[in-house]
Amino acid sequence: MKQCLADVRSAVTEIRDENFMTLVQSCLEQGATPLEIIEEGLARGLDAVGAKFEEGEYFLADLIIAGDMVTRATDSLKEKMAPGLTGKKGKVVLATVQGDVHDIGKKVVGIMLAASGYEIVDLGVDVPASRIVDAVKRTGAGMVGLSVLLTTMVYGIKEVIAGLGEAGIRDKVKIAIGGACCSEHLASEMGADAFGESAIAAVRVFDGFSGAQGPPR
Amino acid sequence: MEDMSPVERVLRTFEGKPVDRVPVFCAMMESRTANEVLGAPLISSSASLNFPVTRFLLNSLGPVITGHFIRPILAGILHRRNLAQIEMGFDAVWAYYDDTWFFLDAKTIALTTGSIYNVIEDGHGNMSYMYRGPGITTPEEFDAWRWWPDADAIAQRVYRYYKKLYARYGERACIFGCGFYGGLQESMNWSFGIDKAPLWIRRHPDYVNRFLDIVEEVTTKTQAAILDAGAKVVVQMDDFAYKTGPFLSPKMIEDIFGERYRRIIRRVHDRGAKFVLHSCGDNTKLFDLFLDWGVDGFHAYEPTSNVNIVHEKKVHGDRATIIGGVGIDYLLTERSKDEEIVEKVKELVRELAPGGRFILGPAHSEDSLPAHKLRVMLNAAREFGKYPVVP
Numbered sequence: 244m245k246q247c248l249a250d251v252r253s254a255v256t257e258i259r260d261e262n263f264m265t266l267v268q269s270c271l272e273q274g275a276t277p278l279e280i281i282e283e284g285l286a287r288g289l290d291a292v293g294a295k296f297e298e299g300e301y302f303l304a305d306l307i308i309a310g311d312m313v314t315r316a317t318d319s320l321k322e323k324m325a326p327g328l329t330g331k332k333g334k335v336v337l338a339t340v341q342g343d344v345h346d347i348g349k350k351v352v353g354i355m356l357a358a359s360g361y362e363i364v365d366l367g368v369d370v371p372a373s374r375i376v377d378a379v380k381r382t383g384a385g386m387v388g389l390s391v392l393l394t395t396m397v398y399g400i401k402e403v404i405a406g407l408g409e410a411g412i413r414d415k416v417k418i419a420i421g422g423a424c425c426s427e428h429l430a431s432e433m434g435a436d437a438f439g440e441s442a443i444a445a446v447r448v449f450d451g452f453s454g455a456q457g458p459p460r
Numbered sequence: 461m462e463d464m465s466p467v468e469r470v471l472r473t474f475e476g477k478p479v480d481r482v483p484v485f486c487a488m489m490e491s492r493t494a495n496e497v498l499g500a501p502l503i504s505s506s507a508s509l510n511f512p513v514t515r516f517l518l519n520s521l522g523p524v525i526t527g528h529f530i531r532p533i534l535a536g537i538l539h540r541r542n543l544a545q546i547e548m549g550f551d552a553v554w555a556y557y558d559d560t561w562f563f564l565d566a567k568t569i570a571l572t573t574g575s576i577y578n579v580i581e582d583g584h585g586n587m588s589y590m591y592r593g594p595g596i597t598t599p600e601e602f603d604a605w606r607w608w609p610d611a612d613a614i615a616q617r618v619y620r621y622y623k624k625l626y627a628r629y630g631e632r633a634c635i636f637g638c639g640f641y642g643g644l645q646e647s648m649n650w651s652f653g654i655d656k657a658p659l660w661i662r663r664h665p666d667y668v669n670r671f672l673d674i675v676e677e678v679t680t681k682t683q684a685a686i687l688d689a690g691a692k693v694v695v696q697m698d699d700f701a702y703k704t705g706p707f708l709s710p711k712m713i714e715d716i717f718g719e720r721y722r723r724i725i726r727r728v729h730d731r732g733a734k735f736v737l738h739s740c741g742d743n744t745k746l747f748d749l750f751l752d753w754g755v756d757g758f759h760a761y762e763p764t765s766n767v768n769i770v771h772e773k774k775v776h777g778d779r780a781t782i783i784g785g786v787g788i789d790y791l792l793t794e795r796s797k798d799e800e801i802v803e804k805v806k807e808l809v810r811e812l813a814p815g816g817r818f819i820l821g822p823a824h825s826e827d828s829l830p831a832h833k834l835r836v837m838l839n840a841a842r843e844f845g846k847y848p849v850v851p
Contacts, residue, residue: 260662299745302709303702304658311659344578344590347654348702354655394789395583395828423703423740424764424789441704 255288277320310354334384340399385457466551470634482845483551485821491586494544496831504585522563574651594653622689639682643698701741725754757781
């Protein structure tokens with residue numbers, strides 16, 4: 244591995260954001276391709292951050308700062324890449340269900356998934372089931388992440404699942420849920436495919452879904 | 461042991477002294493629950509806000525008429541909620557009166573500390589609100605923010621609210637007073653955005669300190685007002701954690717907030733009162749720190765997070781009062797069966813009551829908590845929570 248890629252990786256791992264973009268630019272100038280920087284530098288750095296988070300060494304705030312570093316670098320590198328090379332792990336539609344406007348956890352999940360190679364279609368908060376179904380059909384996404392914090396809004400999950408069923412595409416789409424009131428039990432009760440307890444767990448969950456084809460567009 | 465008054469029962473519990481039974485706590489009560497207890501008002505708060513004239517006035521003069529017309533109405537609604545808590549017969553009730561907010565327009569509430577909320581309807585005809593996002597996204601916006609709170613004026617209004625409350629109900633329950641909705645970290649997260657706050661800490665520490673100076677002043681002065689009005693316990697909410705752990709590392713929390721909280725809590729202790737911290741999520745890694753700051757009691761221990769309330773009682777129950785234990789995610793909803801609540805109460809009493817320093821109650825407040833479920837919890841705690849409890 245080029246030394247500059249190792250430098251990018253360790254900057255992410257150690258969450259050193261000062262002069263980080265200069266480091267990424269310098270790596271490009273030394274001949275690394277944007278894809279190499281993303282895969283060997285940024286993504287592996289973020290993997291290490293995720294591991295430290297799970298070991299209890301890093302906290303949510305560290306994920307946010309590392310995610311911000313990786314997002315800024317990825318956005319800048321994407322401009323230099325051929326179309327089709329980004330988001331190659333698949334498309335994920337993310338939304339907070341109708342009636343709930345909590346956004347933060349979903350945003351962090353979006354950052355971590357995007358940094359891990361997913362293409363994210365974030366529909367925002369308080370999203371009706373019909374809009375989520377439309378987005379899946381329009382984008383051909385094979386994965387959906389639903390966020391819900393409020394206990395009273397959990398039935399929004401069921402509505403999305405029912406909507407995908409009525410549209411005849413439930414079997415083409417994998418659905419994960421997350422948020423304060425969610426659990427494995429709730430995922431099973433609502434008919435979702437998985438539950439992600441944290442942003443790092445969410446990456447693992449969606450990695451497990453990889454290969455979900457999504458409906459034809 | 462003689463029957464005790466609710467206030468005596470609660471205060472003795474904080475001191476770790478023997479009491480006749482486990483005290484029962486009511487978290488902040490929302491309008492739906494209060495209406496179930498007292499009967500719904502003739503005109504709902506949501507309908508009142510939807511009158512065309514009200515909407516017009518809020519859209520054109522929101523910040524001005526908030527102070528003159530809306531706050532007194534809200535004070536009446538909050539007082540009514542407190543009355544419902546007291547009428548139900550709880551030993552300890554969490555009251556709050558926050559005067560740092562105003563209507564920006566008919567659909568938007570802002571806190572003077574810089575965060576923005578949607579005005580919503582709670583599904584039962586009552587006005588409620590939900591966080592929309594930060595009001596301050598750059599240092600330039602911080603410098604331009606023109607709504608910073610006037611802590612002295614706010615404290616005076618908080619005093620008037622609580623003076624009336626303690627005069628009317630101070631003997632009937634131990635009223636935990638709260639005069640400012642957000643704590644230091646939570647206010648920072650709301651005003652800068654939770655996904656941006658860590659970046660502010662790293663890139664603009666001077667602004668973070670200026671912000672915390674403002675919030676500390678409001679906290680200190682409103683708590684002093686509540687104590688002047690007769691409080692024996694103040695409660696401060698500050699969500700330091702989320703489902704799986706703290707938002708910031710314990711070291712950062714100590715570095716940024718430690719000395720400020722020590723000052724805040726010392727002032728409460730100097731007045732002979734107790735300080736309760738409500739912090740949602742899994743605070744397992746933070747309880748030692750909170751105790752070092754001087755916190756007397758902790759509320760939340762949400763069952764939906766990874767915190768283990770039984771473990772915490774074993775580890776910290778000799779120094780801190782544990783408050784909560786009954787989940788609002790299922791047990792205190794319409795979905796549960798009454799006997800499940802009773803079983804949970806029995807379990808909590810069995811596990812947490814020995815040794816004292818335990819106050820049973822809901823893990824959180826919620827717009828839609830049915831009063832009859834709270835009543836099942838309350839009655840079960842009275843029946844099965846009598847000391848001596850056999851572990």
